Amino acid sequence: MQTYESVLARVESGLRSGRWTLGDRLPSERALSEEFGVSRASVREALRVLEAMGIIKRSTGSGPDAGAILIDKPAAGLGSAIRLHVASGAMPVRDVVEMRLLIESWSARSVAMRCAAEQLQQAEVVNESNDVAARGVAGCLDAAFEILEQMEDTDIEIEEFQRLDAQLHVELVSLAGNSLFEATMLGLRKAIEEYVAQGVSREPDWPDLARTLRGEHRAILEALGRGDAAEGAHLVENHIEGFYRRALG
Incomplete structure (x- = not known):
């Protein structure tokens, strides 16, 4: 399994358990990297996949709207x-x-x-x-x-x-x-x-x-x-x- 796939599996587990729901903002790349024990590059790759699948919407920057928000638009993927x-x-x-x-x-x-x-x-x-x-x-x-x-x-x-x-x-x-x-x-x-x-x-x-x-x-x-x-x-x-x-x- 590629490292980014392990990140996807952890995010899926978090969704199934109710840790995150639609509209929630995922933790930062740094926080996810530390929690999952993987590189930020692997987290970033996983987030790109989730965005392409229509699961999250990402905004760059450091303000309140920055980061990855769970939206779940299955038609996108x-x-x-x-x-x-x-x-x-x-x-x-x-x-x-x-x-x-x-x-x-x-x-x-x-x-x-x-x-x-x-x-x-x-x-x-x-x-x-x-x-x-x-x-x-x-x-x-x-x-x-x-x-x-x-x-x-x-x-x-x-x-x-x-x-x-x-x-x-x-x-x-x-x-x-x-x-x-x-x-x-x-x-x-x-x-x-x-x-x-x-x-x-x-x-x-x-x-x-x-x-x-x-x-x-x-x-x-x-x-x-x-x-x-x-x-x-x-x-x-x-x-x-x-x-x-x-x-x-």
Whole structure:
């Protein structure tokens, strides 16, 4: 085991035991070096690894904000690792697509059930209050519909459309409430954006593709909003597979 790996193991042990929690500041390099019985260079290398993994945020200097703070952003490490593996050819784009299908179809079902539960709860409140003005659709997809409305601007630039497209998919996974799926999706985001951009660059009729994607996104959100888990998941799968076949297949 490399010396810096022993430092990583000690930090992991400290996290598991509750010695340090999110938001805490780790001891200084000197303090960790003395406590672990290793060189400051080994501590510094371990901190670089933790920063790349998205576990800490480091600030230089000697003020109150200096040092390493535990933040735990798993997508940071996942994103860089996935991008490198896709670029090297070790992780084919098709594998990224299949991972999306697994995560996003499950997420669609979960979001649909959440929306159905919110609508049922809202209906009970309306019935109890007999307030006609209070009737409406549950707000579970408000943020997603706001993103879609921006995408439906016919004057939108292609790059902005693609950014919002990725943001919409991340939002739906986030709504499902599984933190590991959300982190994985955030990690996949750059790889997804890159293969989508590649596909769009090959598309001879961008306006037609944009209309298709807008329609598919709206159909997905409406199905989820109705609480139709099976239809929502089916539409998500067709949407992801359809773009892959059209643009990259």
